[in-house]
Amino acid sequence: MFSNLFLTELSRRLGSLVTIGTEDSETLTGVLARVSADVIVVVPTGYGTDNNPVYIxxxxINFVTFELAA
Known part of the structure; x- marks a missing residue:
């Protein structure tokens, strides 16, 4: 049940700037580009990134935070 609510909320926020933490203690900041039942796609942003989509x-996923636009 929680998974469905989580994916629905992420789908509503497509195009938002997010920070995602994963099980292996990695964090990724970028634009939420796509959400499916099993995978989300984030395009990294920031200095020194290559802007290649990252599939997670x-x-x-341990956590997702939504960044405020500057």
Missing amino acids: SVEF
């Missing part, structure tokens, strides 16, 4: 399995 939903089951490995």
Whole structure:
């Protein structure tokens, strides 16, 4: 049940700037580009990034924060 609510909320926020933490203690900041039942896609932003999309399995996400626009 929680997974469905989580994915629905992420879908509503497509195009938003997010920070995602994963099980392996990695964090990624970028634009939320796509949400599916199993995978989300984030395009990294910031200095020194190559802007290649990063695919993250939903089951490995520990947290998501939504950044405020500057």
